[in-house]
Amino acid sequence: MNAVATSLSRPVVTPEAARRRQRAQRRRAVLKVLEVGVLLFVAALIVFPIAWMVMTAFKTPITVYSYTIWFQPTLDNFREVFNPRWGIAQKVVNSTIIACSTVVIAIPIAVSAAYAFSRLQFPLKRVTFQWILLTQFIPAVTIVLPFYVMFRKLGLLDTYAALIIVDLAIVLPYAIWTIKGFIDAIPLEAEEAAIIDGASRLRVIWDIVVPMARPGILTAAIFCFILTWNEFLFGYLLSRQKAVPLPVGIIGFLLERGPVWELIAATGIIITIPMFFFALIIQRHFTKGMNLGAVR
C-alpha cells in the first residue's frame, strides 16, 4: 500500500525494473535490425535484375559477359538500337499508336459502363458485372488461337486494329471495375443537387461525376496504358511486320550467334521510361484524390 502510494507520487526505479527495461530495449533493437535486414534482402531481389539491365545497356559488347561493375559506360547501344536495320523506331511508333488508341477508346467506354453499373438499374446487372470480371480469369494463352483464326478471317492480321481490339478486351474489365469503385464513393446528393440545378443526366456525368472520379479515371488510364504497352503474347502472334509492338521487337535481337544482350537491355530501358513517369503521376494523384474526397 505504502509502496504504491510512493510510486504514484514519485516514480522510483528499482534495479529489477531497470534491468527489465534494458532487456526490452535490447529486444526491440534486435527486432529492428532483423526487420531492416529482411526488407533489404527483398528489395535487393527486386532491384538486382533492374540494376543489371541498366548496367548492361551501357556496356560495350565486350564487357557484357563480364561481371564487373567497373566499366566505361557508353551510349553506343542506344544509338545502335535506332539503326534502321533493327526497326525499333517503327516499333516505338507502333506501340505508341496502339497503347494511346486503346486508352482513348477504353476510358470513355469504361466511365459510361462504370456509371451504369454504379447508379442505374437494369436487368441482369449483377450477372453482367460478374461476367465482365470473370473474363479476367481466362488465361490468355487459351484464347490466343481463336483470336488468331478470327482476325485472319477478317483480314486484320498484322494491323493496329486487331491489336487495339484485343487490348481493349484485356483492359476494359479492369478499367470498369476501378472506375466503378470511385463512382460508388461519390455521394448521390451531389448528383441530385446537379439534377435539381438543371443539368441533364449526361451533363451530370460530365460536370460532377467525371471530375470527382478523376483520380480513379486517371489511375485506370495509366494502368491500361501500361498493360497495353507491355503486352507481348497477342502482339507476338497477331503481328508480322507492320504492326509489331515494341516488346515483341526485342525478339529481333535474338540472332543465330546468340542474343545481343546490350541492345535488349537498351530497348528495355526505352520501354520502361514511360512507366517510370506514369508511376510518379499516379503517386501524386492518389494522395491528391484522398485529400479531395467528399464534402460533408
Added chain:
Amino acid sequence: MASIQFNAVTKRWGDFFGVRELDLAVADQEFLVLLGPSGCGKTTTMRMVAGLEEPSSGEIFIGDDLVNDMPPRERDIAMVFQNYGLYPHMSVRDNIGYPLKVRGIPREDAQKRIDAAAAKVELGPFLERKPAQLSGGQRQRVALARSLVRTPRVFLMDEPLSNLDAKLRVTMRAELKHLHHELRITTIYVTHDQMEAMTLATRVGVMNKGVMQQLAPPEEVYNDPANMFVAGFIGSPSMNLVHGDLVDGTFRAEGVAVPGIGGGSRTGVVLGIRPEDLRVVGPGQGVFDAPVYSSELTGESTLVTFNVGGRHVCARGDRHFRCEIGEVVGVAVDPQRAYLFDAATENRIRL
C-alpha cells in the same frame, strides 16, 4: 412563385408505403414544414415535388403545371440538402453559379447574380475557396446561395440544419426565417426537429407512417392536437399520456382522479396533459399526491417527474423550485388544458 397541390398521391415500393393517399395544398408564399420521425414519408413527399422520386399514383401540381412526368430541371425549383450536396471540385463561386451555367445565363449577368446571392448569405470573402476549406455553417450558406441565385418558384429544404452544431442551428434558423420573409418564395422544409417546425412554419404538417396526421399553424398543432401521435410528438418534454377510464366526467386511473373533464362515462381513454400545464403544490392541495421520482434543473425551469401508479408523469416547475427525491408533493391540474383521446383509435375525443 407558386402554390403546390397534391391529389391523392401515393408512393410505394413493393408492399411498403412511403406516402399513402396524400392530399395537400401549399399556398403561394407559404413556409410549410413537414415534421415527423424518420421514415414517416416527409422526405419522400418533398422528393416527389423535386422530381427525384416519382409518385406511384395521384397528381402533383406546381402552380398550374401537372409535374408528374416533368423532369426536375423543368420544374423551376431549388433544393438544399442535408449534407449540402456541394460540388467539392468547384470553387464557392462556381458552386453558386452552377444553376446559371447549366441554363446558359451570360457570364456577366451570372457574376452579378452570384455576387448578390453570396452577399445575401454573407459569403462574399469566400467566393474563391473550395468547399473543403469552409466550416459546416459556411457550406450550408453556399448551398443556400446556390438555391436562391436563380429565384426559383419553390424552395425545398431537406433537414438543412441537422448537421450544424446547436448554437449555429439557432442562428441559421433565424436567418432562414428572415430570408423567407424577404423573398416570399413558397417553401417546403423537412425536419424531425419540432423546434425548427414551430419557429419557422406558417403551417406544420405532422406525418407518421406515410400519412398526414395534422396540417395546421404551429400554435394549433401545439394547442389543439388532432390525435395522440401529434400530441406526443410536439412538445419537449412530451405530453403526459395516462391510460384510464372516464366516470361521470372524472378521469380515473390507478392513483389518479382528475375531476371536471366532462363528457360523461367512457372506458378506454387516454388523458393527455403537457408538463407545462401541471403545477407542483403542497401535499393535499392538488388533485392528487405523488412521490417525486426525479427533479432536473434545466436552467430555465425545473422538470419534476412523479411516480403515479407505476407510471412516470412529468411537470415543468419554476426554475427556483427545489424538492427531494421521494418527497410527496401535490399536483394541480387545470382540467381546461387536458386532452382526451380514444385509447383504441388514438383519435382526439372532443368534449
